[in-house]
Amino acid sequence: KQEVTQIPAALSVPEGENLVLNCSFTDSAIYNLQWFRQDPGKGLTSLLLIQSSQREQTSGRLNASLDKSSGRSTLYIAASQPGDSATYLCAVGFQKLVFGTGTRLLVSP
Amino acid sequence: EAGVAQSPRYKIIEKRQSVAFWCNPISGHATLYWYQQILGQGPKLLIQFQNNGVVDDSQLPKDRFSAERLKGVDSTLKIQPAKLEDSAVYLCASSLEGRRIYFGEGSWLTVV
Numbered sequence: 001k002q003e004v005t006q007i008p009a010a011l012s013v014p015e016g017e018n019l020v021l022n023c024s025f026t027d028s029a030i031y032n033l034q035w036f037r038q039d040p041g042k043g044l045t046s047l048l049l050i051q052s053s054q055r056e057q058t059s060g061r062l063n064a065s066l067d068k069s070s071g072r073s074t075l076y077i078a079a080s081q082p083g084d085s086a087t088y089l090c091a092v093g094f095q096k097l098v099f100g101t102g103t104r105l106l107v108s109p
Numbered sequence: 110e111a112g113v114a115q116s117p118r119y120k121i122i123e124k125r126q127s128v129a130f131w132c133n134p135i136s137g138h139a140t141l142y143w144y145q146q147i148l149g150q151g152p153k154l155l156i157q158f159q160n161n162g163v164v165d166d167s168q169l170p171k172d173r174f175s176a177e178r179l180k181g182v183d184s185t186l187k188i189q190p191a192k193l194e195d196s197a198v199y200l201c202a203s204s205l206e207g208r209r210i211y212f213g214e215g216s217w218l219t220v221v
Contacts, residue, residue, distance in 0.1 A: 004151070034210070043113075043200055044152070044212040089151055095140060096165055097210065099151030 002027045004092055006100035013080055014108050021075040021103045023090035028068045031094035035064050035075050038087045038102070047088075048075070080107045111135065113213035115201050121219045127189035130216040134182070134203030140164075142210070143176055143186050144200040152200055158184065159206075191220045 003026045013019055023033070031052050036044040048057045048064040050073070056065040063076040073090055087104045091097040114133040122128050134141050139160050144152035155174065156166040160181040169176070173192070178184040188195055198215040 036212075041217075043115075043214040044202075046209050046211065049209045091151070095142075095204070095206075095210075096154050096157060097152075099153070101149070101151050 002030075002092060002098045004090060004098050004100040006088075006090060006103050008103060009101070010104040010106075012106045012108065015080060015082060017080050017107075018076070018078050019080055019105075021077070021088050021090075021105070023073040023075070023100055025071045025073075025092050025098075028071050030068065030092045032092070033064075033066050033073050034091050034097065035062075035073075036089045036091065038089060040086075044089065077105075080105075082107050082109050113201055113203055113211055115199075115213040115216050117216060118214065119217045119219075121221060122191055124193055124220050125190040127187065128191060128218060129185055129187045130199050130201075130218075132184045132186070132201030132213060134184075134201070135211055138203035138205055138211075139181070140204045140206055141178055141184050142202040142204075143184070144202065144212075146198040146200055146215070148197070155186070155199075188218075191218075193220050196220045 005024045007022045034049045035047045050057050050066045061078040066073045087102040089102045091099040141158045143155045146152040155169045156176045157164040158178040161178045176186045200215045202210050202212040204210040
């Protein structure tokens with residue numbers, strides 16, 4: 001049974017810092033890994049999707065990497081801004097996604 | 110492009126009452142999902158449809174939850190009778206097969 005863990009559960013940083021969010025999964029036989037953002041009271045917004053044959057994906061200030069052999073993914077956020085404050089969730093799977101419990105990020109001005 | 114639409118956004122009911130949530134996926138998306146997200150946890154898949162057929166409902170509590178997707182477009186998720194532990198956000202999502210999954214804003218259920 002696939003299990004997904006995200007560390008840390010919460011993170012508080014000052015504006016401008018670069019930061020890394022971690023995601024680990026128990027079964028390396030995954031198809032895709034997605035990173036989502038969830039704002040309070042809102043649904044999930046897909047940020048990046050890494051297919052199993054890929055090692056990383058980039059979108060603006062976000063970079064996600066995938067290491068299937070070690071069962072890990074990282075989401076790197078460059079030059080963080082207060083608007084980045086949200087909960088970040090990673091999920092693995094092809095269509096049936098298994099989610100981690102998320103990292104709650106607070107970026108202070 | 111319009112996103113995934115859900116209604117109602119918020120619902121408060123008493124335990125043992127019934128409730129229904131509606132979802133309209135992104136146009137052309139054959140795959141539709143209902144996820145349950147309890148506060149502080151990640152979403153959990155309840156049911157997945159491919160067009161109007163059920164692909165996976167292994168985590169759907171079938172004694173009280175039901176879902177349908179008539180005509181392969183809109184979907185309805187029903188809970189009857191509701192329990193306190195059903196308090197959660199019910200997220201509908203859709204995708205083209207194997208592609209990125211898009212979520213709606215969710216229907217927030219409180220059972221008192």
